[in-house]
Amino acid sequence: MQLNINGESRTSQAEPGMPLLWVLRDELNLTGTKFGCGIAACGACTVHVDGQAVRSCVTPAxxxxxxxxxxxxxxxxxxxxxxxxxxxxxxxxxxxxxCQSGMLMAAAALLDKTPQPSDAQIDAAMTNLCRCGTYQRVRAAIHRAAKTMQSPNAQKGGAA
Known part of the structure; x- marks a missing residue:
């Protein structure tokens, strides 16, 4: 099957039902996406599919x-x-x-849709679990990034 990953067309030999997470990690060696729970509860495996935050552990490739x-x-x-x-x-x-790569991907999807989110919008969008409990720092970082991204001189990294 053909997959468009990070702007490149990639061919996968995986069985159609194989979760996207395992195609990314095991077949394509993109190991930044993490396995956490395998049931879409924790969010460590979050990627974007057509701009939407998606849990790759339960999404068939x-x-x-x-x-x-x-x-x-x-x-x-x-x-x-x-x-x-x-x-x-x-x-x-x-x-x-x-959990940070999944958190960052969820936050990027939020900022793509809501450039200046409120605390309530952040709390609603960030359903990823963090065992360290850095949720207040996550919220502060999202507000900081939103402010930076709104600045006329903002330097954006790779496109989300």
């Missing part, structure tokens, strides 16, 4: 063939971080860091 799939590897880079990644560091969000 065949269901998203020919759609735009974006992973954390697309969001930004160490050389040119996305404003969310910069805000994550500035607000010291990560502790263990395991």
């Amino acid at each position: 065949s269901a998203v063939a020919h759609q735009r799939i974006r992973t954390i590897e697309y969001l930004g880079s160490p050389e040119k971080p996305h404003p969310l990644q910069a805000a994550w560091i500035a607000e010291q969000v990560p502790q263990c860091g395991y």
